[in-house]
Amino acid sequence: MSIQGKAKGFWASVGTVVVGNMFSRLLSALLVVFLVVFVLMLRTCGEESLVEEDSYLVIDMTKEWSENTATQGNLGEVFAAEAIVGLHDMLRLIDSASNDERIAGIILRVGDCPNGYASIREVRQALERFQGKDKPIFAYGDIVTQRGYYLASVADRFSMNAEGYVLMRGFGAELTYFGELLQSKLKMDIQVFRPDDNAFKSAVEPFVQNQSSPENKAQYREILKGMYGVYAEDVAASRGIEASSLDNSFDKLSLRNPRALLSASLIDTVEPRFVFEEFILSSAGQDEDGVKEVSLGQYYNEVFSSSNTEEEDHIAIVYAQGSIIDGRGNRDDIGGDKFAEIFHDLRKDDQVKGVVLRINSGGGSALASEVM
Template sequence: MAGYLLLSLIMFIIFISMMVSLASFSKKTAVEVKQNSVLTLKLDQAIPDRTSENPLGDMDFFSMKSNKVMGLDHLLKTIDNAANNDKIKGIFLDLTDIPSGMATIEEVRNALLQFKKSGKFIISYSDDYTQRAYYLATVADKVYLNPQGCVGIKGLAAELMFFKGTLEKLDIQTQIIRHGKFKSAVEPYILDKMSQANREQYQKLLDVLWQQMVDGIATQRKIATEDLNLMADSLKIQLGEDAVKNKLVDKLLYRDEVLTELRAKLGVNEKDDINFISAAKFFKVKGKEKISIGKKKIALVYAIGQIGVGEGDEREIGSDKLSESIRLARNDSSVKAIVLRINSPGGSALASEVIWREVVWRKKLNPW
C-alpha cells in the first residue's frame, strides 16, 4: 500500500511539472525590441521546413524544457519583419556550421539578400567557417574570422557504403525489384561499387550544387570563379591569413573586436551593451500586417519526410492525411491554386500513388 501511494505521489508530481512546463511554454510574453537592436542568427541546429505546432513534440521530459527549433517558415518571416522594423539596425550572423541541407541554406541566403535591400547591415563572424556556413556568410557586408580559424573551401564529394560483401559472408541473399538503371537506392546491397549510372547522377548533382555555391560566393566577394575552383582543388586555404589574402574574409578579428566594430556601426560607446535579440524572440514581435485584398487564395500544403500509408505526422508524410489536405483545398472555392512543398526522400509506392491520384484529380478539375 505504501509503495502504491509513493508511486502515485511521484506520478502526480511529474504530471504537475509537465503542466507547469507546458503552461510556461505556451504563455505568450511580450517581447520588447529596444532601439538600435541587432538580430542575431546562429543557425546551429537543423532547420525544419516549418515550426512544429505541437507543444510537446520537442519537449525534453528529463529537464522539462522545450527544445523547440524555429522552422524555415518562421525564420524567413523573421528576417522579412526585421527589414521592416525601424528598431532593428542590422543582422549579426554568428556562424560555425549549419546542419541543414543546401536547399534550406539557399532560401535563408536569398532572404538575407532581400534584407540587404532595406539598407541595413549584415555582419558575419565565425571561429571557423565550414563550407556551408561560409556560403551563407558571403551575403554579409563584412565577413570576419577568428585569427586562429579557417575557411573550409574544398569542394563537394559523396561517399557511399556497400554491404554486398558483408551479406555474402553472412549467407544472406537479397531479392530486389527495381525499374530503371538510375534507381540506385538498392545498389549498396547488390554491388560493391557505384554503377556508372549512379556515378553519373551523383556527379551531375554535385556539379550543379558546387557551381551554384561558387557563383554565389564569386558574386558577393568579387572573386573569379576560376580562383575559387583553384582554392578548392589545391586546398589552398589552410590558415586565416590565406583566407584574407584570397579575399574570402575581410579581417581576422577576435569576438571582442567584432563587437567593437558592431558598436561603431550602431554609433554607441565602447562600454555600452549591444542590444542583441534572437530570432526566436523577435518572431514574437508583431510585424507590419500585410493586408490581403480579395477572396482568392493560394493554399500551401507541406509534404515533409518519408512517404507512408496512413495519417503520418509532422515528420512523416501520410497518404491519408496529405490527400485529405489537398482535397480540402480542392473543395474550397476561394482556393485558386495549390503549392505543394515537398521535402522527402521517397517511400511507399502505394502511398505515393494515393497522393498522386489526388493531385491529378485536382488538375483535371482546375488545370493551372
C-alpha cells in the same frame, strides 16, 4: 450531552469543512487569475521595448530549420515564449526586417550548419534582398563548415576567431558498397530485377557490386558539378573574387584554418568576438555597452503576434516534411492518411480558394503518395 446537541455539533463541523473547502478553491482560482493578469500586464508593458531602435536581428546558423514554425501554444503566448521559426517564416521575417526602421542590420552566428543547400540558398537570397535596402550584414564564427560558409559569405563583414576551426573540402560523394560481404562472406543470394536500359537506376548497386558503375559515377559527377557551379558563382560574386580562385583553393585543400580563408579573401578579418561587437557598435554610431540583439523567435512574436486571424478568403499553405509513409505517421513524417484528411478538410472549406503544398522529402511510399 444530549443527542440533539451532538447532531448540531456534527452539522456545524460539516458546514465548516464545506465552507472552508469552497473558500480555499475560490481563493486558488482568484490567485490563478491574478497571476495570469499580472503576466499579461508585464508582457503588455514590455512589448514596446521588445525591438528597440538600432537593434540587430540575429540568425543562429547552427540550428536546423524545419519548414513550418513551431509555436508554444496559448500558454507560451502568455509567457512570451519564443517560437521556433521555420524556413518559410524566416524568409518573411528577413524581408520584414529590411523595411523595419528599428532593425539596423543582421548578425549571422556562423557554425556547423545542418541544413540543406536548397534551404540555405533561399535564406541567402533573402539576405541579398535585405542588403538591397542598404542595411549591413555581419558574420562571425568560431567554426566554419562548407555549408555555413556558403550562407555567411553574403555578409558585408565576415570575421573569425583566430583559433577557429575550418572544414571546407569541396564537393564530393562517398558511397558504401557491400556486395562481396553479402554474397561471398554471408552467402546471401541477392536478386535484382532491373531492365537493361535502366543502368542509371543505381539504388540497388551497393547490394550487388563492390564499386560504383560508370553510369552512377557519371550522374553523380553531373549533380556535384551543378551544385558546385552555383556555390562557386554565388560565393565569388559576394566576395568579389574569381571563381577560378575558389576552384584552386579547393583543389589544393588549402582552406584549413581562418588564416587560409583570410589569405584567399574569403573572410575579411581575424579577430576576437569582443572586437567584432565593438566594430558593430562603432558602425552604428552607438556608445552604450553591448549590441542590441533580437532573436528570430522574439522578432516573430513582435511581427506576427497581432496577425489577423479572422476568417476570410485565403490561400492555404500545407507543410510536408519527412519521409512519405503509409498511415497517419507522426510529427516528423508525411503520413498518407493524415495528409489526405488535411486536403479533404481544405477542399470543404469555402474560405480556402487554393492550396500551396510546400514539400521537403526524400520520397517514400508510392501508395501513401497516391492516397494523398
